[in-house]
Amino acid sequence: MKTIDQLNFAGKKALIRVDFNVPLDKDYNITDDNRITAALPTLKKILADGGSLILMSHLGRPKEGPTEKYSLKHIIPHLSDLLGKEVQFADDCIGTQATDKASALKDGEVLLLENLRFYKEEEKGDKEFAEKLSKLGDVYVNDAFGTAHRAHASTAVIAQFFPEAKYFGYLMAAELENAEKVLSGAAKPFTAIMGGAKVSDKLLLIESMLDKVDNLIIGGGMAYTFAKAQGGSIGKSLVEDDKLELALELIKKANERGVKLLLPTDSIIADAFAADANTDIAQNDNIKDGWMGLDIGPDSIAAFTKVVAESKTVLWNGPMGVFEMEKFEKGTRAVAEAVVQATKDGGFTLIGGGDSAAAVSKFGFNDDVSYVSTGGGALLEYMEGKELPGVKAINE
Numbered sequence: 001m002k003t004i005d006q007l008n009f010a011g012k013k014a015l016i017r018v019d020f021n022v023p024l025d026k027d028y029n030i031t032d033d034n035r036i037t038a039a040l041p042t043l044k045k046i047l048a049d050g051g052s053l054i055l056m057s058h059l060g061r062p063k064e065g066p067t068e069k070y071s072l073k074h075i076i077p078h079l080s081d082l083l084g085k086e087v088q089f090a091d092d093c094i095g096t097q098a099t100d101k102a103s104a105l106k107d108g109e110v111l112l113l114e115n116l117r118f119y120k121e122e123e124k125g126d127k128e129f130a131e132k133l134s135k136l137g138d139v140y141v142n143d144a145f146g147t148a149h150r151a152h153a154s155t156a157v158i159a160q161f162f163p164e165a166k167y168f169g170y171l172m173a174a175e176l177e178n179a180e181k182v183l184s185g186a187a188k189p190f191t192a193i194m195g196g197a198k199v200s201d202k203l204l205l206i207e208s209m210l211d212k213v214d215n216l217i218i219g220g221g222m223a224y225t226f227a228k229a230q231g232g233s234i235g236k237s238l239v240e241d242d243k244l245e246l247a248l249e250l251i252k253k254a255n256e257r258g259v260k261l262l263l264p265t266d267s268i269i270a271d272a273f274a275a276d277a278n279t280d281i282a283q284n285d286n287i288k289d290g291w292m293g294l295d296i297g298p299d300s301i302a303a304f305t306k307v308v309a310e311s312k313t314v315l316w317n318g319p320m321g322v323f324e325m326e327k328f329e330k331g332t333r334a335v336a337e338a339v340v341q342a343t344k345d346g347g348f349t350l351i352g353g354g355d356s357a358a359a360v361s362k363f364g365f366n367d368d369v370s371y372v373s374t375g376g377g378a379l380l381e382y383m384e385g386k387e388l389p390g391v392k393a394i395n396e
């Protein structure tokens, strides 16, 4: 793997694609800086070598060009604090200002470019746009694992303009290495825990995991599609009615392949999707009309945590309930504790997905699991066996 370790960056301007797509509150404060801190080792190595940094990223999904809400200028103060130095800013990622600031950049200095997605050319993978960006630096580094599944101008197309000078950053290398530990050569028993809102998002992953795992645990909102498919009454719980057949097929496939499939047997139900809703416990196939399942129940917690704690490899994607609300966080917390236990007992545990990572961090378990990925969709696609365009572009 061609990583930044293979180059001394002294005197070089490194053009680095990072994924600084971080959540901001309404006052533009960063609410989770994991993606920024995860890129720091790469940034620090290049600065320590005596190079300079030109950082490019997207933020959110702006639809209509420059928008205050999606400006990367909001992250400057925090990034400066983390790097311990001033961060310069170009309020347009291409054009004269960016070119002038990039060419005036001295060794040890840092320049952040405005949101790449203010140009529709970025997501289109426009070659001319990629070429304009490429002129800003001497070396191209991709450390944006979270966006590696996108074939965009800055993540993939640009690499062709650096045939001899393109490298993976440390974050990218670590993400791929940890994902590989789960994909090939996972110690057994291997358990995948799938949760979150929608079956349709995780369908391909569930399918591909059926070939690899010993245990497949399904919780969160997506479990009710399975309950309904099996003839249960699920009240107002989340459901994807067009996926009922498919849910039955997945259950059948798991059986055929000898995978132990664990679905929740009970739920914490609520009379509204609200933090102060009235709650009760119900069997998953017998949820009252007008009520909805918002977390797994105590029996499910007991069954799930036992399997997880005894696993030697765990892949977890998606929370077990609406963990953002205190009344519905128990299932996710208990599963997180079991993942911590499995790690303590020598297992390898990988957490992926924006909300699962946020849950682990909310419970303070970041350092007690093997690896927390910065990737949501990127990790899913990698685990499904797809080649990520951002990875391919550096390798070829």
Ligand SMILES: Nc1ncnc2c1ncn2[C@@H]1O[C@H](COP(=O)(O)OP(=O)(O)OP(=O)(O)O)[C@@H](O)[C@H]1O
Pocket (backbone or CB within 6 Å): 195, 196, 197, 198, 201, 220, 221, 222, 238, 293, 294, 295, 317, 318, 319, 320, 321, 322, 323, 324, 352, 353, 354, 355, 356, 357, 375, 376, 377, 380
């Ligand atoms: N029973 C439920 N009913 C409704 N929403 C649920 C339920 N259980 C979990 N959720 C919600 O699902 C959301 C997370 O789903 P999601 O599929 O986005 O997971 P994720 O870990 O963020 O993965 P990714 O980053 O790949 O999207 C959370 O906001 C959570 O509140």
Ligand SMILES: O=C(O)[C@H](O)COP(=O)(O)O
Pocket (backbone or CB within 6 Å): 019, 021, 060, 061, 146, 147, 150, 375, 376, 377, 378
């Ligand atoms: O948050 C993410 O998963 C990445 O930053 C990619 O963002 P996107 O889904 O808008 O391409």
